[in-house]
Amino acid sequence: xxxxxxxxxxxxxxxLAMAGLVVAANVPAIAHHAFSAEFDPNRPxxxxxxxxxxxxxxxxxxxxxxxxxxxxxxxxxMVEGGTPNTLLRRGLSRETIPVGTLIVVxxxxxxxxSARANGRDITFADGRKFFLGSSGTxxxxxxxxPTDR
Numbered sequence: 001x002x003x004x005x006x007x008x009x010x011x012x013x014x015x016l017a018m019a020g021l022v023v024a025a026n027v028p029a030i031a032h033h034a035f036s037a038e039f040d041p042n043r044p045x046x047x048x049x050x051x052x053x054x055x056x057x058x059x060x061x062x063x064x065x066x067x068x069x070x071x072x073x074x075x076x077x078m079v080e081g082g083t084p085n086t087l088l089r090r091g092l093s094r095e096t097i098p099v100g101t102l103i104v105v106x107x108x109x110x111x112x113x114s115a116r117a118n119g120r121d122i123t124f125a126d127g128r129k130f131f132l133g134s135s136g137t138x139x140x141x142x143x144x145x146p147t148d149r
Contacts (some may be wrong), residue, residue: 047077051098051099063119066102079117
């Protein structure tokens with residue numbers, strides 16, 4: 001390969017790399033977000049009900065539970081937790097939250113006031129309690145997150 005050919009090759013590779021960076025910079029990071037982007041630290045919620053579905057996926061786990069409202073109507077809430085790996089290290093697994101399990105979730109409602117929340121703690125009927133929260137920018141530092149210390 002002669003000097004002009006190498007120069008053309010390097011220029012082409014550099015141009016492709018730059019184009020890739022421009023494209024990557026303009027693609028939104030849809031799946032992962034900071035707490036403050038989606039949840040309201042001033043809207044705490046306490047949810048009680050049976051688990052109807054568990055999504056053990058990255059970047060966040062989702063626990064769906066059926067909450068009975070004061071008027072007797074029922075509403076399924078989606079509760080975001082930490083990553084599966086983080087929860088496994090804390091002793092929580094998909095098998096410990098089977099469908100039908102009664103739980104209490106202490107967390108924060110989404111900014112859009114939908115039936116979605118970021119879970120801080122999950123408590124089982126037998127009293128076992130786990131930190132479920134997915135820490136991040138804007139998450140309340142209330143001393144319950146073991147990584148806050």
